[in-house]
Every structure is written in structure tokens, then in C-alpha cells.
Amino acid sequence: MSEPNNQRVADPEQLHDQFNDVWGNPSGWKSLTIVNHTTVGIRFMLTGLGFFLFGGLLAMLVRTQLAIPGYEFLEPDVYNQVFTMHGTVMMFLFAVPMMEGLAVYLIPKMLGARDLVFPRLSALGYWCYLFGGLILCASLLLGIAPKAGWFMYTPLSSAVHTPGPNSDFWLIGITFVEISAVSAGVELVVSILRTRAEGMALNKMPIYAWYILVMAMMIVVGFPPLILGSILLELERAVGLPFFEVARGGDPILWQHLFWLFGHPEVYIIFLPAAGIVSTLLPVFCQRPLVGYRWVVLSILTTGFISFGLWVHHMFTVGIPQLAQAFFSAASMLVAIPTGVQVFAWIATLWVGKPRYHVPMLWLVGFLVIFVCGGLTGVMLALVPFDWQVHDTHFVVAHMHYVLVGGMFFPLLAGIYYWLPHFSGRMPSLRLGKWGFWLVFIGFNLTFLIMHWTGLMGMPRRIYTYQSGLGWDLPNLISSVGSFIMAIGIATVLLDIVLHFRFGQKAPNNPWDADTLEWSTHLPPSAYNFVSLPPVRTRHPMWECPDLGERIDKGEFALTVIDHGRRETWGVEPLTGKVREIIHLPGNSWLPFAASVFIAIMCLGLLTKFYWVALAACIVAVAVLLRWSWENGAHPLAAPDARVQPGEPPLHSRTCDGPGLWGMGVTLLANGALYLSLLFGWFYLWTVSPNWLVPDDPVIDQRLLLASAVLLSVAVFWQRPVLRHLRQGQGEPATLIACFAGVALLGVLHAALLLWALLSGDLAPRSTAHDAVITVMLAYSLVHGALASILSALQALRVHYGYVCKRTPYEPLVVEQLWQYNLAVLWITYCSVVLFPPTFGGA
């Protein structure tokens, strides 16, 4: 399958020592600086496990309280906090980060890369996740946890009905954690598209990478609506901007739209990577390729898109026209078809293969049974009349757990057992593993199968107790007993995993006879994964070349020279996998940790209403992030020695198409999703809000807004020809400095005019939702304008220091995307705020 493209076979031990010098992880306090994907991925998963145990404990409290009627084990207020935190922890602190952590760990190894493309971003994401999660969980220990349910519907979660800091913990903590999710999403998209093994074309990618690519894109587009919603609700609670308050022109249904625009895709964000585990493991345990690779890819894409068209099926009872409900009902049924295609592909793979029933296969079969049942009740709930009947009952709770536990937890455990030799170098035990599975499987079905009937008998969700004699006593007791059996099963699984680190048999190379590249590494793997990077032209490299690991280890393949001190991996063309450049990766650093610490201080400042502390921490965090951006590209700390071996492609920082360009593009996609959600809010309130108040006269000086947009346009069009010349290898430093400094100055003027427009107008953001939305729109452009100006000023400085020039043209091209984005956003804002209202009877 692969010919060595570098015949210089070095002494393997010497080679590994050299690689360890560059890639090795420090210990002690300095381990906080580690950015390597293997360590960060494992940290994500261990932290996710910790939060899972916390969330599981909360579930046990809920089930204890509901075991018998009239029980007073928990006070109503505590019960509200416990069930809210159970849902929140499991969805935001366990399911998504766990799946991302596994992907962060596996993707480079499966794709034949040495690390993810933005390792420091991975580290930042991890620390944001950890600190955000701890802040959120601390609220429960303090007795001031969120208590309005995990989807935080307004007006229940608003300041009037939840006046304490409870909801603030959710809004600020979750937004903090979502920095982690989105950063991992950006990281994974760019890594999958740009850092594969040489020759690994799109059609040769491991199927897991397709799942993760779609999941990561869904995170990038799906999380921003909730981030926006959380910001708006926090602004309403903290400073009284009435986005969701009917009396002042807002609408609580807007929150539901923003939440479920995120919330339904979230289910598939959790499910798709789990399905990726299934599609990866089944072929290994059947010892034959996945049936219908292309059909499965097609169904993954279809699932990803259609899942965004279902969000209103969570809102069937709020009074939406029947025809609109029918659209969403149809889309909700439609999404079952691509999922069905995958299920049939898995059954066909089992059918034509020779399945071996080890512990991972037990979890896979359990998944198939439970998930199919959960999917079928999902189709039932897609039918509007049925949904009306069981809305907000335990039937919905049971369905959700069948889909999420069956669709995520079972495949996750299959995957953990399967990749256990990667983490420990040892094999799991069969006996204890089987006990764990059966206890969980029986306990789960006892809990949630019965809960369907409890729901059909009319028991509402989120009530802390119930009267005897309603027919709910026995099913609740059975569900509670089942939940404890399930908990014992999970404890058994954990015990098995802990014990295997001590007593498990040593794992041989490629212990499951798998086909994908992650099994060509050492067990456990080294920090650099592969000492030499092999070409890959098949979907099953380990089946076609069983001794690939040894050949990689001997340094038979590419990029084995490391005396330059750089961390390197291939940068490839997205379609064909043809090598285009060498991507040099940043090493360990305190910067991600420091940035996340200051962001955490900012969040605590906001929670405790010490706004000056929050502002100071925000400024320091931005300064740390700018310092981070400074050590990039041609900076000596980023690439101490820029020479490459004869015949090798250039370093990415010496090209016009490095990964940062892609990273910025994907980040702006997330940013655009946030802005479009805001725009949706504007038009939604305008159309639907019952008390939408449009003033008779314009509330901002429209000439200032126009002047600001014109200045921004001049800045963008000024740098365009300069950057075109830079791409062509032209451009003197003096010209570049003048251009970037001038553009930065124009940016400052543009931002200053926006600030003037905000301060000088008749805006009354606390009085009407109309003015509040305009304020947020202008503030959004103001922040972006200021940021772009700072970045361009830094570019001028970098030209001065020689980090940017015609030989290193890469960075200004990255920044240019932000300017173009800002331009598009400001003109859309201008049209929406200034030109649109007169056509609809406003000022």
C-alpha cells in the first residue's frame, strides 16, 4: 500500500530520542503548558468522566426522590436545582466534551498526522471547559444552582422569576464552556481537511473522520445561536435589556427558537461521533470493510443538514400555525431515513462478516437495540397530535434517554473498551466487562422502558413528587430500582477499567486486527504519534500492510529530520491528499492556560457583579491572546530554523494557504452563525412580538452609521491590491507598513464613529426590545472593528520586525478575511436597521 519515500533509515532509538526532545511532555507544574493532542484528548475524557459521575449522582438523587409518592427526600427548590444540573452537566459537560475529547485524541492518529493543526487552541479549549464546568458545578454546592430546567425557558429563568444568581451561573458558565466546544470544532474541521497523510484522498478517509468532520461543522454552526441567546438573556437579567419580555417589545418564544436552533442539532452532534465509533468498530469485529461507505458518507451529511430543520418540533405546543408545524413534522420524520441507512449498513456489515463477540461488540449490539427503539419513539413524537398528548411528560424523558444513552453512551463505552489498549497498553477483561454491560443494559431498560408508560399515563416531567393512587407508584418504583442497577453496572465497568491498568494482559501490536492507522502507533503512543509519516492510499492501511507500524518506527517514511527543533506534520490538498506544505506546529506554552484563567476571572467578576474586575480580566485575557498571536508565523519562537530538506515543500508560514487561513474562515463561519441568529431575532421580533414598539423617529444618527460603513469599505478596498501583490511575491516593507497602519487607523475611525452613533443617539435599550437589538448589533460591529484595527496595527509592526514580508505573506491574508467579514456585517446591519424599517412602517 505504501512505498517509502525517504530511504534514509536512521537508528530508531536515536530517532525517538531526538523526537522526544522536541515533542516530549514536561512534568510537574509545567504539565499545565502541554498542548499535545494526546494529552489534551485524555484530559478532556477524564474530566468528562468526572462530570459524568457528578451528573450520575444527581440522577440517583432524582430517582430516589421519585421512587415513592409524597417522598420528602429533597426539598422542591433543591429538586429543581438537581434535575436542572443533571441535564446541564450531562449535555454540556459530559456528552459533547467527551466526544470531542475522543476525537481530539484519535483524529490525528487516524489521519497519519503528528498533532492537531492548532494545538494551543485545543489546550485553551480544555482549560475553558474545566474552569467553566467547575464554576457551574460549584453553584450546586453553594445552593444557588440553575433551577429553570436545562433549557432555561424564559420568563421562568428571567430576573423576575429567578432573581438570584442561579440562572447567571448557567448562562455565563455554559457560554464559557462553549468556547471550548467551538474551538475544538474549528480545530477538528481544519485538521481533517488539511493535515491528513500523504495520498489520503477524501474517499480514502477513515469513516470516523467523516463523522467528526460533520459533527465539528455542526458545532461551528449550531452552538452560536445558543451563545447569542445566553448573551441576550444575561444582558436582560444583568442590565435590563428586554429581549424576552413581552411588555417592552420582546418575546420569550425567541429564546425557545434560539435554544432549539442549537438544541436539536446538539442531539446529532452527540449521536454522529458515536455512530462514527460504531462504523469504525463493526468492520473490525466483523473483519470486513463497512458495507456502503459512500452511502454512509451521504447519510452522515444528510443527517447533519436535516437536523437543523427540526428545531420547532420541540415547540409544537406554543401556538405555531399548523402548516409550519407540518413542515417541521415532515423534516423530523425525514431525518430518520439517513439514520436508517446507517443502521442497514451496520446490519449488512454484520451479515456479511464473521462477528467476534468481545466486550466492545456487546455494547454495539446494545446500542443497536436501544437506539432503534429511541429512534422509533422519535418518529412518534414527530407527529404533531401525538406530541401534543405527551408533551412535557415522562414519555419525552424516556425517549430522550433512549436516544442519548443508547445513541451516545453505549457506543462510547464500546469505543473506550476498544481503544483501552491505547491508553494503558493492556487488554480489558472479558468477565467483568460482560457483567458491567448486562447490569447497565438491564438497569437502563428497567428505568426508561417503564418510564414510557409512566409518561403515557400522564405523569408530567419536572415535578418533585406526586400523589399516590394515580397509577404512577409502581412504575416509578421500578424505574428507581432500575436506575440503581444501572449505577451498579457503571461502577462495575469503572472497576473493570481501573483494574485492567494493573491486571490486564499486555496488548500486542494492533490487538483487534484493526484497519486504521491509530493502531500503527506504540501502545500507549508517544507524544508525536509517528516518527515518520507514511503515505496512505487505502481505507484499510493496517490490513493491507500489517507491518506498517514497525516500518514507521524505523523511520522509513517522511519528515524524519528534526534537528531544526520544529514540530512538523504534512499540510495536504483537501481533495487528493497531495502534500502541499510542511505545517509547523507550536510547542508547549503557558499562554492557553493563562488566557483561560483570566477568562475564568472575567466570568466570576460577571457572576459576582464586580464588573470592573471582569473588565480588567477581559483586557488581560485579550492581551494574552494577542501575545499568543504574536508568536506565530515567521516569529523565531514559531519556527526557529526555517530551512527544509531538499525536495520537501515549504513551511506553511512561507506560503499563501496555511491552516490559519482555514481556521479563520471556519471561525468566521461560527461568528456569522451568531450574527445571523441576531438578525433572525431582529426580524422575528419585528414580525411576531405582540408589543413590538417602533419609534416615530430614527433612534440613531444614520449619517454616522453610513460614514462608519464607508470608512470600513475604504479600509477593505485599500488593502486588497496590496495583498494581491503580496500573494504574487511583491511588496516592499515600507509600502506594507503604510498600508497596514493606514488600514488600522481607518478601522479605529470606523469604530469611533460607531461608538459615537451608539452614545449620541436616542437609543433607549432598557425601554424597548427594538432599541436593545440595535444596541447589540452596533456593539457587535464596534468590537469587531476594534479587533480588526488592532490586528492590522500588529501586522504593520510585524512587517517592521521582518516577520511579514513578500517571502512570508501569510498572516495579512488571514487578517483580511476578518475585514471582509466586518464589511459584510456592517452593511447588512445598515440595511436592516436603516433601510428596512421605513418599508415596514417604522422609522
Next chain:
Amino acid sequence: MQPLRSPYNPVHIPLGLVLWSIWFVVIYGGLSVGCSLLPPPPAQGQWTWLNASLGMLSVLTVVALLGLARLFQRAARRDRATQSERFVARLAAGVNLIGAIATVFVALPTLSLPPCL
């Protein structure tokens, strides 16, 4: 990297479902705006200007998606296309076809339900 207009550029893979998503947002938004500004009388049932507009838009979308599916399918059959290029074109054709089917399925209720009840 293939030029943007090439049918083998991977950026075209999701095109059909991107179009479907835009169509979906437009019909849901259009329905809401139509019902807010000029709601047809309920007595007209489904035979209203709003249903007709949404239906026409859906038909146009289906035609466009089917045309794109055909375009990519033909590109996939070209002899000079490489294996990976064929993969991209076939995938894009499939996605467009699925987009067309999804459009028809989701739009069907416009034939049977009044818009603003």
C-alpha cells in the same frame, strides 16, 4: 485545489443541502411574514396566494436541485476524472438528489393545509 467552478471541488459536496436549508428557512420565514402581513381568510383553505407562492418556490427549488444532481452525475461519468474526483461528484449528485426529495416531502403539506390557522 480545483477551481471553484469545477464540479470536482469538494466545496460542492454539501451544495444541495445548503440550498435545501435556505429554501427551508425561506418557506418558514415566508409563511410567518405572510401570515403576519396579509393573512388569507381561513375559509379559503389551502387554495391561497401564500400556499401558491410557497408551492411555486418549492417547485423551482426542486427543479434547480434536480438540475444540479444531473450536472454532477454527468461529471462523475467523465472518463478523465480521477477516482477521488468521481467520489466528490457522485457525492454531490447524491446530496442534490436528496435535497430535491427532502424539498418535495417537506413541501407536500402546502397542498393540504391552510397557512395561518
